[in-house]
Amino acid sequence: MAVGSPQSLDIDVQPKSGNVRQMATPYLFLLPFLIVFTVFLVGPILYAAFVSLSSWQGGALAFRGLFQYQKLFADTEFWHSLLNVVVILVIQVPVMLILAAIFASLLNSKRLKFRAFFQLGFFVPILIDIVAYSLVFSFLLEKHGIINSILGVFGFPAINWLLHPIAAKVAIMIALTWHWTGYNVVILLGGMQGIPSEVYEAARVDGAGSIRQWWSITLPLLVPILVFESVLSTIGTLQLFVEPYILTSGGPDNATLTPVLYLYQVAFQQFHFGYASAVAFILAILIAILSFIQFRVARGGAAA
Amino acid sequence: MIQRRIGDIVLHLVVVLGFIASVYPIYWMFISATHTNEEILSGHHQLWFGSALAANFAALLSNTDVNIFRAIGNSLFISIVSTAIAVVLSAMAGYAFAIYRFRVSNFLFIVVIISLMIPAQVTLIPLFILMSHLHLINTWWAIILPALVNVFGVFLMRQAFSGFPEELLDAARMDGLTEGRIFWRIVMPLMRPTLSALAIIAFLASWTNLLWPLVVLNSASAYTIPVALSTLENSMTVPNYGEVMLAASIATIPMLVLFLFLRRNFVSGIMAGFNR
Numbered sequence A: 001m002a003v004g005s006p007q008s009l010d011i012d013v014q015p016k017s018g019n020v021r022q023m024a025t026p027y028l029f030l031l032p033f034l035i036v037f038t039v040f041l042v043g044p045i046l047y048a049a050f051v052s053l054s055s056w057q058g059g060a061l062a063f064r065g066l067f068q069y070q071k072l073f074a075d076t077e078f079w080h081s082l083l084n085v086v087v088i089l090v091i092q093v094p095v096m097l098i099l100a101a102i103f104a105s106l107l108n109s110k111r112l113k114f115r116a117f118f119q120l121g122f123f124v125p126i127l128i129d130i131v132a133y134s135l136v137f138s139f140l141l142e143k144h145g146i147i148n149s150i151l152g153v154f155g156f157p158a159i160n161w162l163l164h165p166i167a168a169k170v171a172i173m174i175a176l177t178w179h180w181t182g183y184n185v186v187i188l189l190g191g192m193q194g195i196p197s198e199v200y201e202a203a204r205v206d207g208a209g210s211i212r213q214w215w216s217i218t219l220p221l222l223v224p225i226l227v228f229e230s231v232l233s234t235i236g237t238l239q240l241f242v243e244p245y246i247l248t249s250g251g252p253d254n255a256t257l258t259p260v261l262y263l264y265q266v267a268f269q270q271f272h273f274g275y276a277s278a279v280a281f282i283l284a285i286l287i288a289i290l291s292f293i294q295f296r297v298a299r300g301g302a303a304a
Numbered sequence B: 001m002i003q004r005r006i007g008d009i010v011l012h013l014v015v016v017l018g019f020i021a022s023v024y025p026i027y028w029m030f031i032s033a034t035h036t037n038e039e040i041l042s043g044h045h046q047l048w049f050g051s052a053l054a055a056n057f058a059a060l061l062s063n064t065d066v067n068i069f070r071a072i073g074n075s076l077f078i079s080i081v082s083t084a085i086a087v088v089l090s091a092m093a094g095y096a097f098a099i100y101r102f103r104v105s106n107f108l109f110i111v112v113i114i115s116l117m118i119p120a121q122v123t124l125i126p127l128f129i130l131m132s133h134l135h136l137i138n139t140w141w142a143i144i145l146p147a148l149v150n151v152f153g154v155f156l157m158r159q160a161f162s163g164f165p166e167e168l169l170d171a172a173r174m175d176g177l178t179e180g181r182i183f184w185r186i187v188m189p190l191m192r193p194t195l196s197a198l199a200i201i202a203f204l205a206s207w208t209n210l211l212w213p214l215v216v217l218n219s220a221s222a223y224t225i226p227v228a229l230s231t232l233e234n235s236m237t238v239p240n241y242g243e244v245m246l247a248a249s250i251a252t253i254p255m256l257v258l259f260l261f262l263r264r265n266f267v268s269g270i271m272a273g274f275n276r
Helices: A020-052 A067-073 A076-107 A115-127 A130-140 A146-153 A165-192 A197-205 A210-238 A242-247 A259-268 A273-303 B002-032 B037-041 B053-062 B068-099 B105-116 B120-133 B141-147 B151-161 B166-174 B179-190 B192-208 B211-216 B225-232 B241-261 B263-274
Strands: A054-057 A060-063
Touching (some): A020 A054, A020 B068, A020 B120, A020 B179, A054 A067, A076 A115, A076 A165, A076 B002, A115 B002, A130 A242, A130 B002, A130 B225, A165 B263, A242 B225, A259 B211, B002 B241, B037 B241, B053 B241, B068 B151, B068 B225, B068 B241, B141 B211, B179 B192, B192 B263, B225 B241
């Protein structure tokens, strides 16, 4: 490989002036990445910005300024899709994280038998392909599926999960919660194992019960992780695509249409590239704002 | 200590319930692969394996629209090649950022960090146009090439290399090794845990990616697993659920095998993916 070319018997870390080959070393290490980074990421991002400010006229891109964005702000279907993911994330993310915190605490308990085995079970959903698990849930949510049967045990009538606007949203939330709770449990468990056992022993000596210990030792240490998880989940939910694509195709009545599903339809079924790029950028701006908040929260957490 | 006893029972009960909820859908997928359509739709919940595995297998083999076995081969090739190259490129770039001081280092790293915040959907359309111009639509390369850019990997590797003992590098330089040799012979072997964690994250992302392959693949012979699975049900005039679940099971097995062999790396991979 070209990377290994500089012949250097020099012991100095700092490159000496005039030693061109040694000066070039870091650039040679960077070069392969920078090539693909430029061609397949930076270039496309800049081009997408240009496409979103244009429209196709007679096979060529014509600059139209903010035309696509103006159209987008008046597009109720897009706002509907954004509202859908906001509703889903506002309900699903807290439910999932509360479940994850509860199960992570239980799975970390020394009194639990077969701990490793149970932890493994919670880990397994992460390994299932998203399309595969969405297909499984489309059957579990059937009229005669297991979820309706369980509800039946408690006296609830069977629900047409994927055909009712509200039920379809709940169905997506159930599927998401199943798939991602274990992931969050694994991360929380990692955080909890970082708490030294002496801390708990000291608390026990002071007469704190296990619930008291959890409340005043475990939970405060989990809060920064939970904040991170909520931001990552929020970003992930804003980009929701596979589950609604497989389970509902965005229906019924656009009740589970998501921005990315809408983008996919606009771009690759109607071939409105300019308009779809504007959708992508609005989504990117929302996600960038959230990432920024994430970094701020992270820094605040480190300072505290 | 009756109170403690009750506490223990409640603890185990809740954990077992959560465990069943986690595992049951996967178990259901596997057992449904061995049942006929009528059994699955009968409304009786099958709790054990049936006898229709061979029939479902034959149906899957004779399905002319979707070839799941070919899709597995495609997915394996794409995921392995793109993961291997992406990990090496990320490691080299991360090493450059962490070890060397050079003029545009800070500027470049800030550009890299900013690009980390931009969601993949933004580049969907430009990449599609680019791939059409390069005549790569419907090929593996349309999926592999964009996957070579692993910005998060660069970030992760830079973090990992920043703690690398400088004395080791100096000693190697003293022995007359070139910078390239030091990287390949000394540094990379020592970074194996981080490299495998990164490889697992990249492999999982590639293996489960649906949106981009859906956009650039339109002939069944090039389908990856997620695309093949997503088109399987629609390709049937009368949906055969046993067949669909068998395909889903087959698609899941490679991941489970990989997990069994690399369990510890999986967990550290997930933690690494999170700790950004």
